[in-house]
Every structure is written in structure tokens, then in C-alpha cells.
Amino acid sequence: MIAGGARRTLLHLLVTAVVALLPALVTAGGAHAAPRQGPTGTVTLTVDAAPRVVGPETTEVTITGRVTNRGPVPVRDLGVRVQRGAAVAADREVDRALGGAISPDPSAGAPPFTPVAGVLDPGDEAPVTLRVPPAALALPGPGVYPLVVEVNGTPGTDTAPERLAALRFLLPVTGLPGRPAAAPTPGAVSLLYPLSDRPRRLAVPPGSPTLLADDSLAASFAPGGRLDGLVTALARAAPPGSPAAAATCLAVDADLLETARDMSAGYEVTSPTGPRPGTGADAAGRWLAAVQATARGRCVVALPYADADLLATSRGNMSDLTTSARTLGERRTADLLGVSPVPGTTVPVGGLLDERSLADLVTGGARALVVDGSTLTGGVPPGGTGRFAGGDGSTLAVATDPLAARALAEDPATGPAGGALATQDALAVTALRSLAGPDQPPAPPRTTVLAPPPVWGADATAAAALLAGITDLARRGLVVPTDVGTLVARTAGTAAPVALGPGDRAAVSDQSPAILDEIRGVRDDQRDLLAASRQDRAGAPTPSDYVQPLTGALLRSLSAAGRGDPALQRAAADDVAAQMRTLRGMVRVIQPAGTYSLGSSDAPLLLTVENQLPVAVDVTVALEPTPGVRASPVGVRQVPAFGSYQFQVALDVERSGPFTIDATARTPGGEALGPTARLLLRSTAYGTITVWLTASAAVVLVILASLRVALRVRTARREQRSRRRRRSTTPSDGPDGGPTDTTGPGGAGTTEDGDRPLQAR
Structure with missing residues (x-):
């Protein structure tokens, strides 16, 4: 046997030997x-x-x-x-x-x-x-x-x-020194070049300064920042007329463009001690101007507004928001860049769709959807596009290459690729589609659509390397540069049918169902207020100008940036709900300072509704049920912008004394606007019950008096008949003590004159 000390020594030697051998x-x-x-x-x-x-x-x-x-x-x-x-x-x-x-x-x-x-x-x-x-x-x-x-x-x-x-x-x-170059079968290559970032704008009351959650965009817009580097690389490595420019479509988020515009006019940033001035106004203005200059003459695709999670809008039964994310992004991108984005084309986050979101987009008029090629039943079609069934069958699927997407998704700032190699793998995948291996027959030409993630972590060097690489591949005859707009137009009538595969059902949003319910309620309130609003006068803001911007805040609260981050989702949802309450609270019943005195049972109650919105609003007033008071229905009246209107509410007061009534301004749809006003009333008039009781008492008194009179009459008559009866049955004694004859001379028993007996007596 080996002693304990010897065993420990042997074990130590073995461990040392293994550790020494590991590097080798x-x-x-x-x-x-x-x-x-x-x-x-x-x-x-x-x-x-x-x-x-x-x-x-x-x-x-x-x-x-x-x-x-x-x-x-x-x-x-x-x-x-x-x-x-x-x-x-x-x-x-x-x-x-x-x-x-x-x-x-x-x-x-x-x-x-x-x-x-x-x-x-x-x-x-x-x-x-x-x-x-x-x-x-x-x-x-x-x-x-x-x-x-x-x-x-x-x-x-x-x-x-x-x-x-x-x-x-x-x-x-593509070839080796001293040998002939390979004969490639070039396919088309398209690049979606993303200009997007996580939404940072917070909803604020109308007229308030722009408020951001943090000031990180100031550094990103500044020279050397991520977003500045992307625009700089595009201008330098893909000038108009170059193969890289012919292959590239800018994939732009209108929310980012609007944020840059609003920042350039001055903005504030949240902090633990309250809002503070932002530092990136100048950088934001310069960046937006650079994007506008670079976008001219280029293909542009509008991303869903605020990179909204279209899976979430569909799961939350908000198909109108699915459509709004696409149309709002397209319209505002056109306004801010002065270009026409590829019509009806959008890029769902990550290229992920399920059957419900696909149906919502098709029904909403989408013409082309950029989807992850791995989610299609047959993978990426050879031509890069397919045609979805449903609707009129004209909605195209532009399939991105999943291998290239995996390569581009690596963040060169923190991930393993680093600097010059950040985009090398994506270029290699693109070249592979056109190159045959040493023992491989030539492959049929394929279309490769490159789609970096919306918040692309590439710096200026990596982005420029990707663009320069596309130019290099094109000059070597490996690829034919074709932007997404051209690809959609070219294959619109010839694309083969495609369908989503079974795996897409697992690609669901991580947005909380409770948060989706809250946002859906805000959306319902917004539509109700929009239906009640009117333009006050020519040249004044329209309801769409004023109420519709809340749609952007709703979409920001549903941004894909919140996937898997419940705290961020909750903060965004609560923020937009608070903004909706603020907006509706600007139309309210003014709380009176004193007590209303009602001098009669039908005296009208005068209520003033104030409207602080720049649009006219159709309003009615609702009174909460109060015992002893009945209020007549109040008609709908239009309260002018920044004005007020006095409503007369007819009351039927059935009691006297002090009491309270709660009054609320409401839309014609019945939804509450501002806060409830509590009215203090004092009634000094008899109501209808008092009148009824008084009338009833009077009737009873009349009946009782009538009964008493009738009884007295009956009693008097009864006494009179009793006296007559006694006189007729008991005669008076004569002089001789016998009965006196009361009959007249004719013996008829009557007197000629009724007064005679009285006179005789």
C-alpha cells in the first residue's frame, strides 16, 4: 500500500503533468x-x-x-x-x-x-x-x-x-497564380444598409420640449460615432454610380430621422434630478443633413416605424397598428429625406413573420416583405423572391440569406470578428453562391440579399469594407449588383409561390400579454378621441396633426428593442398610457369654486367644459346617478380649440337640502375625457314628490271634511225624523181630560195651514 503522504505526492505529480500537456x-x-x-x-x-x-x-x-x-x-x-x-x-x-x-x-x-x-x-x-x-x-x-x-x-x-x-x-x-480564373455563374446581390437605433424619444404633452430617455444618440451622431460612421462609409465606399451603390438600399427608420430633427431644435434628457438639456443638437442636425444628401438618387426602403414588433401588434389584435407601422414609416421617411421609398415594401424585425402578421400585412396593402429565407418552406428561392398566397397573390417575399445574416449579426465592437474581418464572412458567403469548389459542378445563379441587423454594430471601417467588397466581387464578375427596389420590380410578375414553414410559429414575440392589453386600450382611446376631433378653422391643426402623433408613441412602446426586456416594455407602455391620459385630460368640466343653489325643482344646472387642445372636440356631459335627482340627457356640442362651452343640464330635483353630483366630459362614443368634477348643490325648492304629497293630503282632507259634513247631515235628518215620529204617536189631553181631536173639520187629520197649530198653541 502507498502511504497517505506518498499518494498526495503522486496525485500532485499527475495533475502537474496534465496541466503541462494541455497547452501542447x-x-x-x-x-x-x-x-x-x-x-x-x-x-x-x-x-x-x-x-x-x-x-x-x-x-x-x-x-x-x-x-x-x-x-x-x-x-x-x-x-x-x-x-x-x-x-x-x-x-x-x-x-x-x-x-x-x-x-x-x-x-x-x-x-x-x-x-x-x-x-x-x-x-x-x-x-x-x-x-x-x-x-x-x-x-x-x-x-x-x-x-x-x-x-x-x-x-x-x-x-x-x-x-x-x-x-x-x-x-x-477565384483563381491561383499561373492558372486560369474560374468561370463563375454570377448571381444578383442586394444589400439592405440599415440606419436605425433603439427608440429613445419619450411621449410628452403637446408643446413640451423633446425628451429623450438618455443622451447616447449625441455620441452616435457625432464624428466617429456609430451612426456617423455608417453614413460616412456609404458616401466614401459607395458613391453614386459605383457597383456598391447599385446594390444598396438604405433601410431607414423614420423614428430615428424624426428624433434627429427634433434634437437639432433643442431637446432634454431624463436624469435622476429631472430633465436636463441635451448635448447633441448640432451633431444631430449635421447627421440628418448628411443622410438627406446621401439618400438622393439611391434606393430607400422604409423600416417599420420605430422598428415596431409586427409579431406583437398581430398577437395583440392590433392589425391597424401593423398597417400603421408600415405606412407611417414610409410616409415620414419620404417627408424627411425628400425621396420616394420602394412602395409597399417593409422589413419585419429579423425577417420574422408568422401567419397572423403576414395576413395583417397583406390585408393592409403590403407589396413586398423582406423575410428570413430560413423561414420559407423551400428556403431561399433561386431568384431571391417568391410570391405569398393570400390577398390577391401579389405580395412578394424577398428572402435574405440566413448564412450571410448570421455573419453580419456579429457585433464587431464587442464580438469576435473585429475590425477588417467584421464583414468578410458575409462577402465569402456571397462569393460562394457564384463559385464552384474544386470538385463541384457550376451552380445555377442565385440572388443573395444581405441584411445586417437594424441596429448594426459595424463601425465605419467594417461598413466600408463590406461596400468595397461588393464592388470587388462585381468587378471580378462574381455578382451582379441589384438593389431591392429593382429586384421587386423585376420579379413582381414572375416569382414562384412560397409559403412560411412550420418553424415560423416558434418565432413569436416576447412582448408581455398584459402590456399588449394596455397598449390596445390606449389605441382604442386614441381612435375615439380622433373620431371626436375636428379642425377648428382653415389653417389650424387637423386632428391627424395633433392626435395621430400618438401612434408613433404607441409603436415606440412596441419596438422590437423591448423583446425579452419586461422592464423596458413596462416603462414604454406606462409612458404612452400617461400621455394618452394627459391628452384626453385637456378636455374637462371645470370644477366650480362654490355651491350651486337651485331655487326650483326644474332649475337648469350650468356646466362649463374647457378644451385646451388646438382642435375642436365634440363633447357631451354625463352626470353620475344621484338619489333624488334626475338629469335629462345632454346633447353633443362642439367645444372650440382653446375655448369653452357652457352646457345647460335640466334637472328634476325630488328633494331639498345639500348633495353632490359627479360630472364628466365625454366623447360621443361615451369615453371619458378629463377628470370628473364633483359639484356641490343645495336645493331650496320642493320637488315633485313634495307636490304629490301635498296634493294627496289636500284630497284626503277634502274627503274627510266631506265625510264629516255628510255624517252631520245624516245625523240631523235622523233627529228630525225622530221628533216627528214622537209627535204623531203621543196626542195632547183635552179640557175634559180626553184626547184632543187634531183633525180638521173635514176629518182628514190635516190643517189648512201648517202654522195654525203653532198659532193655536
Whole structure:
């Protein structure tokens, strides 16, 4: 048996041996599964320049860049080399290569490392220059090849070298020195060049200064910023008349253009202590002017306004907002740039649609939709376009290349591609559609539509490299530049039918159902107010001018920037709901200062409705039910812009004393406008119940009096009959004590004169 101390010593030796062997194993792995960049905090490699295409005229593959030691310890014996993988042809092979799964081609061998620096201290950097003859890469012929540039060195006190960083990219090869160039089958290439950003404008009451959530656009519009770099690169690398210009359509978000315009006139930014002045007014004005100048004579496609999530608008049963996102973006882009965007064409975020959003867009009059080619049942059509069923069958699907989209989606600012290589893979995918590999037959021509993400992270260098690469491919005969507008017009009547595949149903929005319900309620309120509003006079603002802008705020609250971010969604939804309340609250019943006194049961109640909007509004007044008071219906009246109107409300008061009534201004549709006014009333008049009770009491008194009179009459008559009866049955005594004869001389028992007996008596 081995003692405990000996076991620990043996275990320590084994672990040390494994750790020592790991760098050698990694180095021996060559280019297999090469990362695009070394781990954070160690040595990093940046490539500043690399060949876009290798052709028969290429005598040397030159790669320049720099190595930086970002770690805490010095690195010794730094070296760099480039290795080649096997050619990729099928899409699945390209997909694996983009993911870093690159296997070295055994026929290419393993070239030696080129020394870079003997010692690289922490924080230092060293230049890198690699010059490799094509023959050294053992390229067998035309095709697309993955290359890996890797850095080896010995960090700190280690005794063995290890791989410290690596970058990989795809290299198109059209021919080799001394051999004839390949005969490509050129297909069309289109580029959607995005000018967009996350919406930052917040909804504010009419007449208030423009308010932004933050001031990051000021830096982006300024020289050296992202948005400034995109416009600068377009003007420099794709001047009018160039192949790159012929292939490019600006994909513009009208919300960004409007934000730049509003910023140029002065704006404020939110802060913990309240709004503060923004700093980017001048930069925003210059950027917008540059975009306007660059857009002239170019193809322009309008993105959905504020990059609205069309999946969300459809899921929320707001098909009118789906249509508004497209039409509003198109109309305002035309107004701000002075150009006509490709009519009826839009780009859903990420090229994602489901059947419901597709139906809403087709019903809303969309003519062409840019969609992710991987969502179509048959993938990307050879001609790049297809025709959706539904509607009149004329809505086109412009299919983007999913592999190129994956390459372009990498953020060169923080992702692995870096600088000059940020767009190289997309160009290689484009070239692959026209190139046959060493053992591949020529492929039929295909149309490649390149679509970077709306908020494209490319800097000016990367964007210019993509544009220059398209020009290079076109001059080599690999592609035919064709912008999206031309592509749509050319294939409108010939595109084959296409359909969304089953996978599209999983591509649903992450917008919260509760937030969608809230926004739908705001949309209903907006439509109601719009229907009640009127232009006050000629030349005055129209309801569309004043109420319709809230549509933009609604779409900003549904921006795709909020996907997966509930806090951002909630803040945007609450903001637009508050703005709607503010807008409707500008038409209200004025709260009286004192108490109304009603002197009669039918005295009218006078209520004043104030309108602070610059448009006239049709208004009625509604009183909440109050015991003892009945209010007659109030007709609809038009309250002028910045004016007021006094309503007379007929009341039927059924009681006296003090009480309260709540009154609200409402639209003809019955929706409340401003806040409820609580009215204090005091009635000193008898109401109808009091009158009825008094009349009833009078009737009862008359009946009782009549009964009493009738009883007295009956009693008097009864007494009179009783006296007569007694006189007739009891005669008086005569002189002799006998009865007195009361009959007359005729013996009839009556007297000639009724008074005679009285006289005799």
C-alpha cells in the first residue's frame, strides 16, 4: 500500500503533468474548433487588413494587425501563423465554419510560426505582419476556404507555449497564380444598409420640449460615432454610380430621422434630478443633413416605424397598428429625406413573420416583405423572391440569406470578428453562391440579399469594407449588383409561390400579454378621441396633426428593442398610457369654486367644459346617478380649440337640502375625457314628490271634511225624523181630560195651514 503522504505526492505529480500537456494538446489541435478571439483578460489579436479575395493576380496573402497583452503577466516567445481548413461548399459546412468548427486540411500542412515579440509585457502591444504565398496554403483551386490566424506564446513562468488567441474568417478564392480564373455563374446581390437605433424619444404633452430617455444618440451622431460612421462609409465606399451603390438600399427608420430633427431644435434628457438639456443638437442636425444628401438618387426602403414588433401588434389584435407601422414609416421617411421609398415594401424585425402578421400585412396593402429565407418552406428561392398566397397573390417575399445574416449579426465592437474581418464572412458567403469548389459542378445563379441587423454594430471601417467588397466581387464578375427596389420590380410578375414553414410559429414575440392589453386600450382611446376631433378653422391643426402623433408613441412602446426586456416594455407602455391620459385630460368640466343653489325643482344646472387642445372636440356631459335627482340627457356640442362651452343640464330635483353630483366630459362614443368634477348643490325648492304629497293630503282632507259634513247631515235628518215620529204617536189631553181631536173639520187629520197649530198653541 502507498502511504497517505506518498499518494498526495503522486496525485500532485499527475495533475502537474496534465496541466503541462494541455497547452501542447491545444497547439497540436491546429485549426480545429478555433475561436474567433482569445479569452478575455489574456492576449488578444486584432486584424487590421486582410485579403478580401484571392485571384490569379494575387502573389501574396498579407495579413496585418496587432497583438495586445491584456493579462497580468508578461508573455514570452510570441509567434503567429495562418492555417487553412478544407473548402466549404454546402450551407451546413459554412454554418459549422461560422460557428468555429474548422478542421485543418491535412494537405495544407502546418506552417511555422512567425516571431512577433520576445517578451510582451502587460498592457503592451506588438505589430503583426504575415505574408504567405498562395502556394504555401496549398490551395487546390477556386472555392471558399476557412483560415485561422493563431497566436502562440508562453505566459508568465510557464515552461511550454500555448495558444493564446485566434481569429478565423472565410476567404474566397477565384483563381491561383499561373492558372486560369474560374468561370463563375454570377448571381444578383442586394444589400439592405440599415440606419436605425433603439427608440429613445419619450411621449410628452403637446408643446413640451423633446425628451429623450438618455443622451447616447449625441455620441452616435457625432464624428466617429456609430451612426456617423455608417453614413460616412456609404458616401466614401459607395458613391453614386459605383457597383456598391447599385446594390444598396438604405433601410431607414423614420423614428430615428424624426428624433434627429427634433434634437437639432433643442431637446432634454431624463436624469435622476429631472430633465436636463441635451448635448447633441448640432451633431444631430449635421447627421440628418448628411443622410438627406446621401439618400438622393439611391434606393430607400422604409423600416417599420420605430422598428415596431409586427409579431406583437398581430398577437395583440392590433392589425391597424401593423398597417400603421408600415405606412407611417414610409410616409415620414419620404417627408424627411425628400425621396420616394420602394412602395409597399417593409422589413419585419429579423425577417420574422408568422401567419397572423403576414395576413395583417397583406390585408393592409403590403407589396413586398423582406423575410428570413430560413423561414420559407423551400428556403431561399433561386431568384431571391417568391410570391405569398393570400390577398390577391401579389405580395412578394424577398428572402435574405440566413448564412450571410448570421455573419453580419456579429457585433464587431464587442464580438469576435473585429475590425477588417467584421464583414468578410458575409462577402465569402456571397462569393460562394457564384463559385464552384474544386470538385463541384457550376451552380445555377442565385440572388443573395444581405441584411445586417437594424441596429448594426459595424463601425465605419467594417461598413466600408463590406461596400468595397461588393464592388470587388462585381468587378471580378462574381455578382451582379441589384438593389431591392429593382429586384421587386423585376420579379413582381414572375416569382414562384412560397409559403412560411412550420418553424415560423416558434418565432413569436416576447412582448408581455398584459402590456399588449394596455397598449390596445390606449389605441382604442386614441381612435375615439380622433373620431371626436375636428379642425377648428382653415389653417389650424387637423386632428391627424395633433392626435395621430400618438401612434408613433404607441409603436415606440412596441419596438422590437423591448423583446425579452419586461422592464423596458413596462416603462414604454406606462409612458404612452400617461400621455394618452394627459391628452384626453385637456378636455374637462371645470370644477366650480362654490355651491350651486337651485331655487326650483326644474332649475337648469350650468356646466362649463374647457378644451385646451388646438382642435375642436365634440363633447357631451354625463352626470353620475344621484338619489333624488334626475338629469335629462345632454346633447353633443362642439367645444372650440382653446375655448369653452357652457352646457345647460335640466334637472328634476325630488328633494331639498345639500348633495353632490359627479360630472364628466365625454366623447360621443361615451369615453371619458378629463377628470370628473364633483359639484356641490343645495336645493331650496320642493320637488315633485313634495307636490304629490301635498296634493294627496289636500284630497284626503277634502274627503274627510266631506265625510264629516255628510255624517252631520245624516245625523240631523235622523233627529228630525225622530221628533216627528214622537209627535204623531203621543196626542195632547183635552179640557175634559180626553184626547184632543187634531183633525180638521173635514176629518182628514190635516190643517189648512201648517202654522195654525203653532198659532193655536
